[in-house]
Amino acid sequence: MEKLIAWIDDRFPLTKVWNEHLAQYYAPKNFNFWYYFGSLALLVLVNQIVTGIFLTMNYKPDAALAFGSVQYIMYDVSWGWLIRYMHSVGASMFFVIVYLHMFRGLLYGSHRQPRELIWIFGALIFVALMAEAFMGYLLPWGNMSYWGAQVIISLFTAIPYVGNGLARWVRGDFVVSDATLNRFFAFHVIALPLVLVALVFVHLVALHKVGSNNPDGIEIKKKKGSNGIPLDGIPFHPYYTVKDIVGVTVFLMVFAAIIFFAPSMGGKFLEHDNFIPANILSTPLDIVPLWYFTPFYSMLRASTTDFTHGMLAVSTVLVAGLAFFTRKGAMAKVASVIIAAVLVLGMFTLEAKLWGVIMMGSSIVLIFFLPWLDRSPVKSIRYRGALYKGALTVFVISFILLGYLGTKSPDAVSLFLFKNVLWAQIFTLVYLGFFVLMPWYTKIDKTKPVPERVTFK
Amino acid sequence: MSEDGVDRGKRRFLIALTTGVGTVGIVFAATPFVLSMNPSARARAAGAPVDVDISKLELGQMLVVAWRGKPVYIVNRTKAMLAQLSNNVSLLVDPYSKVKSQQPPYAENIYRARKPEILVVLGVCTHLGCAPSRAFTVGAASGLGANWPGGFFCHCHGSKYDMSGRVFKNVPAPLNLDVPPYMYLTDTLIRVGSDKKKGAA
Numbered sequence: 149m150e151k152l153i154a155w156i157d158d159r160f161p162l163t164k165v166w167n168e169h170l171a172q173y174y175a176p177k178n179f180n181f182w183y184y185f186g187s188l189a190l191l192v193l194v195n196q197i198v199t200g201i202f203l204t205m206n207y208k209p210d211a212a213l214a215f216g217s218v219q220y221i222m223y224d225v226s227w228g229w230l231i232r233y234m235h236s237v238g239a240s241m242f243f244v245i246v247y248l249h250m251f252r253g254l255l256y257g258s259h260r261q262p263r264e265l266i267w268i269f270g271a272l273i274f275v276a277l278m279a280e281a282f283m284g285y286l287l288p289w290g291n292m293s294y295w296g297a298q299v300i301i302s303l304f305t306a307i308p309y310v311g312n313g314l315a316r317w318v319r320g321d322f323v324v325s326d327a328t329l330n331r332f333f334a335f336h337v338i339a340l341p342l343v344l345v346a347l348v349f350v351h352l353v354a355l356h357k358v359g360s361n362n363p364d365g366i367e368i369k370k371k372k373g374s375n376g377i378p379l380d381g382i383p384f385h386p387y388y389t390v391k392d393i394v395g396v397t398v399f400l401m402v403f404a405a406i407i408f409f410a411p412s413m414g415g416k417f418l419e420h421d422n423f424i425p426a427n428i429l430s431t432p433l434d435i436v437p438l439w440y441f442t443p444f445y446s447m448l449r450a451s452t453t454d455f456t457h458g459m460l461a462v463s464t465v466l467v468a469g470l471a472f473f474t475r476k477g478a479m480a481k482v483a484s485v486i487i488a489a490v491l492v493l494g495m496f497t498l499e500a501k502l503w504g505v506i507m508m509g510s511s512i513v514l515i516f517f518l519p520w521l522d523r524s525p526v527k528s529i530r531y532r533g534a535l536y537k538g539a540l541t542v543f544v545i546s547f548i549l550l551g552y553l554g555t556k557s558p559d560a561v562s563l564f565l566f567k568n569v570l571w572a573q574i575f576t577l578v579y580l581g582f583f584v585l586m587p588w589y590t591k592i593d594k595t596k597p598v599p600e601r602v603t604f605k
Numbered sequence: 606m607s608e609d610g611v612d613r614g615k616r617r618f619l620i621a622l623t624t625g626v627g628t629v630g631i632v633f634a635a636t637p638f639v640l641s642m643n644p645s646a647r648a649r650a651a652g653a654p655v656d657v658d659i660s661k662l663e664l665g666q667m668l669v670v671a672w673r674g675k676p677v678y679i680v681n682r683t684k685a686m687l688a689q690l691s692n693n694v695s696l697l698v699d700p701y702s703k704v705k706s707q708q709p710p711y712a713e714n715i716y717r718a719r720k721p722e723i724l725v726v727l728g729v730c731t732h733l734g735c736a737p738s739r740a741f742t743v744g745a746a747s748g749l750g751a752n753w754p755g756g757f758f759c760h761c762h763g764s765k766y767d768m769s770g771r772v773f774k775n776v777p778a779p780l781n782l783d784v785p786p787y788m789y790l791t792d793t794l795i796r797v798g799s800d801k802k803k804g805a806a
Contacts, residue, residue, distance in 0.1 A: 295735060299761055302734035321648045323674035331642065429669050429676045429728075431736040435761045449762045453775050499779040501732055558763035559749065569763060 169356055174381025175388055176362035178602040182256070183360075184395035185249035191396055192242045193348065197341060199235040207287065209333035211326035214289035215425040233411040239281055240417045241403060243440035246274060250515075254540060257527025258361040264519040266358070269351040271516045276347060278441070280340040283332040285438065286324075290422030295431050297332070298324045303448075306502040323428065364602045365527025371601060380602045434557065442554025443547050444508050447579070449558050450572040451504030459577075460495040460503070464488050507576065514583040521583055524590040526598050530605070533594035543582040546575040654798030656790065659723065667739050669728065672797050676728035676736050677785060678757075678770075679795065686741070686768045687722070689754050690715050693767045696754075698774055699781050707731075708784035709800060717769040717784055725787050725797065726770040732778035735761035741768070757782070 156162045167173075206225050208217040221228035250270070253259050259267035286297045301324065304315040320327035359369055359378075368378040382388075412418035416439050421432035437445050471484035494503075514521075526532055529540070549563070550572060556562045558569040652673040659679060662668050665686070668679040694700040694715075702713045711719050718724050728736040737757035745751040749758060749765070756767040765773040770782030786800040 295761075299733040299735060302732075305734075316644060317642055319644075320642055321644050321674070322652070325648070325674060327645065327648060428674055429671055429736065431738070431759075431761065433738065433760055435735060449777065452777060501777055501779050504777060557760065 169352075170385035170389070171383055173356060173384040174368070174378050175360045175384050176364075176368045176378075176380055176602055177382045177387075178362050178364065178380070178604050179360075179388065179391070180363050180605075182248070182252040182363070184392065184399075185245045185252060187392040188395060188399050189242070189245045189249055190348070191399070192238055192245060193344065195234060195238045196242065197345075199231050199238065200337060200341070202231050203235055204337055209287070209330050211289060211329050211426075214287060214329060218288045230407070233407045236418055237403065237406050237411055237413075239284065240413070240438070240440065241399075241406075242277065243281070246277060247440075250274070251544070254518075255529045256361055256363050257365045257522070257524075257529075259519045260361075260365070260522060260527045261519065262358045263355075263361060266351060266354045267519055268516055269347055269354055271512075273344065273347045273351060274515070275512065276340055276344050280336060280344060281438070281440065283336040283340065286329060286332045287336060288422060289329060289426045290419075291424045291427050291430070291432055292419045292421040292435070294324055294426035294428070295435050296437055297328065299435065300437075301328075303505050303508075306499070306505045308498070308502070361527065362602055363528060363605070364530060364599060366598055366600075366602065368602065436555045439551060439555070442552070443550040443579075444511060444554075446550040446554035446572045447511055447576045448504045448508045449554070450569060450576045451501070451507055452569065452573075455573050456503035456507070457495060459507075460491055464491045464495070467491065507580075511576075511579060514580070518583070518586075521586040522590050523587050524593060524595060526595045528598075531596040531598050532590075533596075535589045535593040539582055539586075539589055542578055546578040546582075550575045550579065652798065654796050657795045657797060658793060659795055660793035665741060667741075670797065672785065677797050678724070678726050678728045678739075680724040680739075680768070682722050682724055682768055685743075686755060687716070689743075690767065690769055693754055693771070693773075696773055697767065697771045698779070700771060702771070702781060704780055707781045709786050711800075712784040715769060715771075717771065717781070719787070719789065723795075724769060725784060725795065727783040727785055729783065730759040730761065730764050730778055731772065731780040731782065732759065732762050732764050732776075735759050737764065737766060737782075740765075 153163065157164070203221065206217060206221045206228065208214055218232070221232050223229075225231075253267065253270070282297075282300060286293045301315050301318050304318060305311040307314060316322060318328075319325070320331055359367075359381075362368065362380075368380040371379045373379050406413065406417075412420075419436070419438070421435075436442065467484050467488040471481045471488065524532060524536060529537060553562065553568045553572045553575070556568050558567070558572070560568055562568050563571050655670060655672050655677075657668065657670050657677075657679060659668065659681070662679065662681045664681050665683045666681055670677050670679065699707075700715065702708055702715075702717055708717055716724070717726070730737050737759040740747050740749055740753065740758040741755050742753075743755045744753060747753045747755070747758075754767060756765060756773075757770065758765055759778065762777045764776040764778035766778075766782055767773065770784070772778050772781050785797055787795055787797045788800045790796050
């Protein structure tokens with residue numbers, strides 16, 4: 149055996165890779181519950197790829213056959229129902245895990261210097277995952293698949309001049325049709341999975357280069373023993389591989405329970421309207437995307453003309469104010485004035501529809517800038533003051549309620565007092581404010597002293 | 606490797622030149638792939654006009670037919686519906702159908718139609734392409750508030766249109782519903798997709 153390993157090591161860095169990434173990769177010893185979701189995300193990615201491969205063996209990417217072929221998988225293919233439910237429930241679980249994984253970052257400052265690139269790769273994974281999920285949702289060719297795709301592709305038409313041509317190019321037709329289904333299949337099963345796997349790879353390479361953060365948000369590499377190993381580090385294998393197996397076991401219990409007892413989650417994981425074949429003449433009465441898109445969908449719906457004009461006016465005033473009061477010098481002043489001018493111009497020339505798309509887009513773009521928006525001297529929430537704790541709490545509540553409102557009619561009253569659309573506008577402001585005001589409130593926030601060594605709580 | 610006698614200027618020039626040529630080559634090579642995603646010749650050829658018999662369409666009722674893969678709404682409007690149209694003017698974005706792209710010249714009026722009673726519009730919301738549903742009932746019974754004058758309501762994002770498919774102010778949709786080209790072949794037979802006497806559009 150040793151000889152074999154030596155033979156391989158001469159030709160491929162097997163032992164080196166094993167040591168660098170598992171046996172001698174030193175992770176902080178105080179990882180808690182929130183650190184399960186990275187490995188779980190990897191598990192679900194593998195689940196999606198494996199079940200996906202088996203689904204393609206029976207699925208037909210053809211507008212006339214697609215819906216029937218999914219029914220064929222469900223009723224006639226041996227164990228087809230299980231494989232399909234593993235895939236469809238897996239998609240929802242992927243987002244549950246990714247959202248919790250991202251929340252962990254916000255809690256402990258995992259996005260902060262020197263882990264900015266890990267965060268950016270992660271945000272790219274999130275975007276690729278959304279594209280993957282969106283395209284996958286068209287494939288069953290149910291009525292909600294069809295109209296969901298119709299609405300989202302129409303977002304492109306909001307772009308002035310080139311929008312209509314772009315939407316036509318994405319669809320490959322004047323409406324969502326067989327051509328659209330066929331190309332979405334190609335993207336869903338080949339192009340985007342390759343992108344996802346590549347991004348996950350660089351996400352991990354970047355992580356292992358700088359080392360994991362921890363719930364205290366301190367760098368364990370600063371305190372090393374005489375052997376050069378961080379005093380607060382333990383080898384990933386066997387310590388965290390074993391820990392992660394516990395997480396995997398618990399996750400699989402939940403996963404299996406959903407697959408066997410509530411695979412459509414009462415219309416949340418598989419929508420009722422998607423059990424009807426696509427019908428070009430009738431939009432489902434309540435058209436809603438799957439739950440993981442609803443927060444962003446809410447923001448899109450929040451953009452009525454009055455709201456966007458109000459928001460633009462306020463941001464113009466703010467940016468113009470910045471031009472007068474900034475201490476950053478002439479360049480910053482000129483930049484602020486230009487931004488203010490562009491906003492004013494945009495307010496009078498662009499439609500509310502486009503601003504809705506811009507608002508939804510910026511809600512995702514802002515995530516990428518988080519490492520630089522956060523000016524706090526500490527990373528972890530354990531040592532932050534009331535301002536960040538409050539902001540994060542309000543942000544999480546807004547995000548969840550935006551998601552809830554996204555499943556309801558904008559004109560109904562689902563919370564209290566106001567119509568849903570007004571609540572959605574309020575929560576959209578909170579969501580954007582969490583990011584835009586972050587440089588300010590993290591800077592003036594009172595922080596506690598950070599310990600030298602990691603702690604257990 | 607020795608760097609003696611290396612002409613750095615020449616080296617930089619050659620690197621820049623080959624990079625430039627390579628980039629141009631990649632752009633050319635990518636072009637067919639990008640263009641292959643445009644609608645195919647078959648998709649462009651589809652879209653023949655459809656003839657619709659409206660003799661059975663009763664007052665206040667709507668007919669939905671498919672043209673070019675899109676729903677077309679044909680509504681036989683009542684006197685009350687038509688009377689309401691001029692009352693809506695102050696609530697609308699484009700009450701007199703001034704935006705040229707949204708209708709053929711013969712529908713540039715408050716009825717947005719060739720004949721006032723019969724409305725022909727694409728059932729495609731100008732916001733994001735959902736099919737708005739009929740909300741012809743006036744007032745609170747519609748579920749759209751006591752002042753609802755009757756029209757179309759898009760469930761996707763809450764856009765509202767009146768009985769002429771004109772968009773109300775302060776909703777996500779920016780434009781009135783599209784009126785497709787159409788013509789009357791007889792009093793009860795409408796051809797959707799063509800408004801020329803000879804040849805299809």
